[in-house]
Amino acid sequence: MRLPVSSASPMRLSVTERAAMRAVLHVCTTCRGIEPGPDDPTGDDRRPGALLLEALAGAVPDAVELRGVECLSACSQGCSVALTGPGKWSYVYGRLTLEDAADILSGAAAYAASADGIVPWRERPAIFRKQSLARIPPLTIPQE
């Protein structure tokens, strides 16, 4: 499966595409697990981050765009993901595993549905409550 990987230069989107983009779920494809594991007996030598991206790709909510990204610079924290959206606070979560895929997607859907990216505490999945690495305020919005 091939999924888009962000480059340093952002792509340009049409207004229509932008309107449909409520949230982007970035998944680090170069992340290793927290602990080095044994060789995979299935012979699958892809990194845990790439496997997580694939696990997430099956059921992405409509308002969420899934993107692979090479390195979120949280390399000591196992698999990590970041949520961003226009006018929203951005969040980065770490220490994630394949078992967290469903919770990541439900958390991303709640994030996409929020106006500012701040989902009420009790509505966040436990991994988002407990495994935040950082959050960043939104850029201010120009008047036109």
Next chain:
Amino acid sequence: MRLPVSSASPMRLSVTERAAMRAVLHVCTTCRGIEPGPDDPTGDDRRPGALLLEALAGAVPDAVELRGVECLSACSQGCSVALTGPGKWSYVYGRLTLEDAADILSGAAAYAASADGIVPWRERPAIFRKQSLARIPPLTIPQE
């Protein structure tokens, strides 16, 4: 000294103000130090994050806007700051102290001068090379 603290709702900027904003240096004002310190003999009971914000305020580069923010959700990592800018990758750094103020400002200036937020590795201050907590890709840019 009073400095602006970001609220959940971003302020609106004029086009002129936006053009002048090349980077925003967010400083967590609620950060505690990594290790709990003794009572400050000067009686200053402000948090280390608030003191760092004050230390940074004296020499902010022209292209950088300094903002205090209540919590960057990196609470286990001592004092933290985040750099953002239109069309740029965002970065979060942690484990910072008052002694890092000059390096934070020079790193922020280099970030502001970059097109995409990615400063060549050797031009980053050591604290930015070694104390990254996370980075987040830029939002894609609408065509108008």
